[in-house]
Amino acid sequence: MSGPDRQAAADRAAADAVHAALISRGSEASPQPRLEATRRAVELLGDPQRSFAIVHITGTNGKTSTARMIESLLRAYGLRTGLLTSPHLLRLNERIVIDGEPIADRALADNWDDISPYLVMVDAELAANGEPALSNFEALTALAYASFADAPVDVAVIEVGMGGEWDSTNVADGDVAVFTPIALDHTRFLGDTVAEIARTKAGIVKPAATVVTAVQDATAMIELMNAAAHNESEVVAEEVGFALTDARLAVGGQLIDVRGRAGEYRDIFVPLFGEHQAHNAAVAIAAVESFLGDGTQRLADDVLAEGFATVTSPGRLQLIGIEPSVLVDAAHNPHGAEALGRALMQSFAFDSITAIVGVLADKDDRGIIEALDPIVDRFIVTRSDSPRAVDTDELAETVTAVAGPDRVRIEPDLAVALAEARDEAGPNDAILVTGSITLVGQAMLIAREQNWML
Numbered sequence: 001m002s003g004p005d006r007q008a009a010a011d012r013a014a015a016d017a018v019h020a021a022l023i024s025r026g027s028e029a030s031p032q033p034r035l036e037a038t039r040r041a042v043e044l045l046g047d048p049q050r051s052f053a054i055v056h057i058t059g060t061n062g063k064t065s066t067a068r069m070i071e072s073l074l075r076a077y078g079l080r081t082g083l084l085t086s087p088h089l090l091r092l093n094e095r096i097v098i099d100g101e102p103i104a105d106r107a108l109a110d111n112w113d114d115i116s117p118y119l120v121m122v123d124a125e126l127a128a129n130g131e132p133a134l135s136n137f138e139a140l141t142a143l144a145y146a147s148f149a150d151a152p153v154d155v156a157v158i159e160v161g162m163g164g165e166w167d168s169t170n171v172a173d174g175d176v177a178v179f180t181p182i183a184l185d186h187t188r189f190l191g192d193t194v195a196e197i198a199r200t201k202a203g204i205v206k207p208a209a210t211v212v213t214a215v216q217d218a219t220a221m222i223e224l225m226n227a228a229a230h231n232e233s234e235v236v237a238e239e240v241g242f243a244l245t246d247a248r249l250a251v252g253g254q255l256i257d258v259r260g261r262a263g264e265y266r267d268i269f270v271p272l273f274g275e276h277q278a279h280n281a282a283v284a285i286a287a288v289e290s291f292l293g294d295g296t297q298r299l300a301d302d303v304l305a306e307g308f309a310t311v312t313s314p315g316r317l318q319l320i321g322i323e324p325s326v327l328v329d330a331a332h333n334p335h336g337a338e339a340l341g342r343a344l345m346q347s348f349a350f351d352s353i354t355a356i357v358g359v360l361a362d363k364d365d366r367g368i369i370e371a372l373d374p375i376v377d378r379f380i381v382t383r384s385d386s387p388r389a390v391d392t393d394e395l396a397e398t399v400t401a402v403a404g405p406d407r408v409r410i411e412p413d414l415a416v417a418l419a420e421a422r423d424e425a426g427p428n429d430a431i432l433v434t435g436s437i438t439l440v441g442q443a444m445l446i447a448r449e450q451n452w453m454l
Contacts, residue, residue, distance in 0.1 A: 014109035048149030059180025069284035076307035082156035165203025202227035274343025324425035334367030
């Protein structure tokens, strides 16, 4: 092995050790509903989150795609950007993006080494007060903010981990607070109604910030308006302050027209599929207009085209294989599954679709399957390696109750399920892997290891 290869291997091992250290702090599925612990950590680090501007984004579905669009547009304008998203598909580095690229292994490890002594100090203070140590996501948030300050970046697009009010990312003050559609999800932590969930998510609204929101359920919109009024913040709502006026299929994506805050934008190519992604793009435009010119400056057409041309959204209706077509989508709740179903019908014309599904515990598995049932011809029930994955026999009972026994079979091994589905598929058939982000990530890893991933 050459010197550079040895160094790359050492750097990768060091980055993987950071991931292991975070995992040792517990599961991200069980967050600590508090801010003081993260606030103390970043305080000891010199409040790195105050060294750059912030666009903060929350919602139930579409957060990551919209965040990626916003980041790409800001970068096209010549700003040095940071991007924090959750969760990752293959490696931790994907979640901390600097100037369009996942953080380098060595930078990730060095930043972790820099902040670790301070995290230990906070852990000791928490223990003295009878509180749990910093959680996985609390430590990750501190790492991301420190990494962005070290880069340094001009602006960071920050996706919440869960909720908003007590999410650890909320130790930062967003100049623009962005809301994608809010629906039921994480009800154990966020509330049993859309209104309760919206109230928690509205916690990211800070004094004098601009609130940019997609179309919302009426009860959710009331909560956002209340939060904005309390913080003397301007609200820019889809269909009022801006709107998607047209979307039509194009090779490799779609062309959209948007009425923005500062002008009309026509024939914008977005290399993503589905009407929901067209609406996400409209929200992203309004957010960038709000950030760059307080909604008064029209975005340059060439920069807008460049920004959208480079957008990717891994794991969101992504084609990872051909002959046969294999698509992955991280839909993990009914709202996301409904958007996935509409996108498949609008953007593709397959003869049949086989869905390989696996769901995590505490998710509305029946709601997901009911949303997919009208567009799927057969289901293969499997599970990811996650300890939270629902047992295949248990999930198969739910799928069978919706789709009928003739359309369902069980294959606990995802690699086998993929191989069988690909062998059985006709030239114009599709295989869809969906139900959880962990399942999608594992499918992509299998495709890469077997050398059929695009």
